[in-house]
Amino acid sequence: VLDFWFDFGSNYSYLSVMRIEQAAAMGGVQVRWKPFLLGPVFASMGWPTSPFVLQKEKGTYVWQDMARQCRKQGIGWRQPRAFPRSAVLALRVALVGAEQPWMARYCRRMMSLNFAEDRDIDALPVVEAVLHELALPAAEILAHAHSHPIKLELRRQTEAAQALGIFGAPMFFVGPDMYWGNDRLDDALAACSEVLS
Amino acid sequence: VLDFWFDFGSNYSYLSVMRIEQAAAMGGVQVRWKPFLLGPVFASMGWPTSPFVLQKEKGTYVWQDMARQCRKQGIGWRQPRAFPRSAVLALRVALVGAEQPWMARYCRRMMSLNFAEDRDIDALPVVEAVLHELALPAAEILAHAHSHPIKLELRRQTEAAQALGIFGAPMFFVGPDMYWGNDRLDDALAACSEVLS
Numbered sequence: 001v002l003d004f005w006f007d008f009g010s011n012y013s014y015l016s017v018m019r020i021e022q023a024a025a026m027g028g029v030q031v032r033w034k035p036f037l038l039g040p041v042f043a044s045m046g047w048p049t050s051p052f053v054l055q056k057e058k059g060t061y062v063w064q065d066m067a068r069q070c071r072k073q074g075i076g077w078r079q080p081r082a083f084p085r086s087a088v089l090a091l092r093v094a095l096v097g098a099e100q101p102w103m104a105r106y107c108r109r110m111m112s113l114n115f116a117e118d119r120d121i122d123a124l125p126v127v128e129a130v131l132h133e134l135a136l137p138a139a140e141i142l143a144h145a146h147s148h149p150i151k152l153e154l155r156r157q158t159e160a161a162q163a164l165g166i167f168g169a170p171m172f173f174v175g176p177d178m179y180w181g182n183d184r185l186d187d188a189l190a191a192c193s194e195v196l197s
Numbered sequence: 198v199l200d201f202w203f204d205f206g207s208n209y210s211y212l213s214v215m216r217i218e219q220a221a222a223m224g225g226v227q228v229r230w231k232p233f234l235l236g237p238v239f240a241s242m243g244w245p246t247s248p249f250v251l252q253k254e255k256g257t258y259v260w261q262d263m264a265r266q267c268r269k270q271g272i273g274w275r276q277p278r279a280f281p282r283s284a285v286l287a288l289r290v291a292l293v294g295a296e297q298p299w300m301a302r303y304c305r306r307m308m309s310l311n312f313a314e315d316r317d318i319d320a321l322p323v324v325e326a327v328l329h330e331l332a333l334p335a336a337e338i339l340a341h342a343h344s345h346p347i348k349l350e351l352r353r354q355t356e357a358a359q360a361l362g363i364f365g366a367p368m369f370f371v372g373p374d375m376y377w378g379n380d381r382l383d384d385a386l387a388a389c390s391e392v393l394s
Contacts, residue, residue: 043250055242057364061375068384166256178258184378186266 003173007038008087008171014115015182021104029192035094076116092145200370204235205284207366212379218301226276226389232291289342
């Protein structure tokens, strides 16, 4: 089992979301999706926003790197006008779907909207349209996403991330072992497969 | 041509130093070695030391990651008791050697001393011993390293790094294109080979 911690606003999480289902299936690994809010994690480190915004030079680099990485991975890329994009509703829906068969497809769609189509993924009509597109019971899922238990769960999941020492996204766990960034996804999957064999 | 910016105190530069000569040769790429001081670059971003020290969670992670990456790469690893280690003299010698045939060997030896043997690499006897070990004219090289022009050159090279927007190490450049981190060395080499073909 691989735990996959991510936020829809995180650009490097985009790279992982787009390939993790297939990569994990090839290695016989089960993915546990762990959506959380990266904002409060940054805030607890004293950062009012993403380090890619706070550090100008790193930010400039990251958009060049993203363009190259997306081309290499064969996925779309358009630098979002808003970054990091808030995605509270989208993440609550992800919590509803975390163990559902539609989770990976839903996440890929939300990530593509943010990072390949530059859309406001936190807007209710956008989330609703995605659910319809995936032929899911949108009204029911949205009602659940807006419920108190799910709101609480997103807060708790974010606190759990902090308790685990998570300082960025994407973050992977194989048991207690932490792997940071899309560049470590393959190592994390390989570590899972070793445990299996 | 690949420009390779590094500091002996940088742990991820260690991973690149240990493999860049061979990897570049395989791709028919020439490496231009660019030793610089990472400390002033961090200082200009408002950081009194490495972010791996300033951010406790990230620091904890980095040493786990280093152990795994070194094992994967088949190189030694011992977490240095002093981090980031100052290496001003060692870097001045690297400036003397930057275009010499012994440069890659010298850098691998200094890096191994820091990250596999936990030695104080900035101490004169240590640098001297390495030069002797490599059968180089130690007295002559050290006299050159201690000269005013070389001291000035290290300062200038560090300013040049900042002017290029360098915010960490290792950093690679293929023409104007920046590649950050050991994880991007292969992409940078591939980009060089594309330019060549």
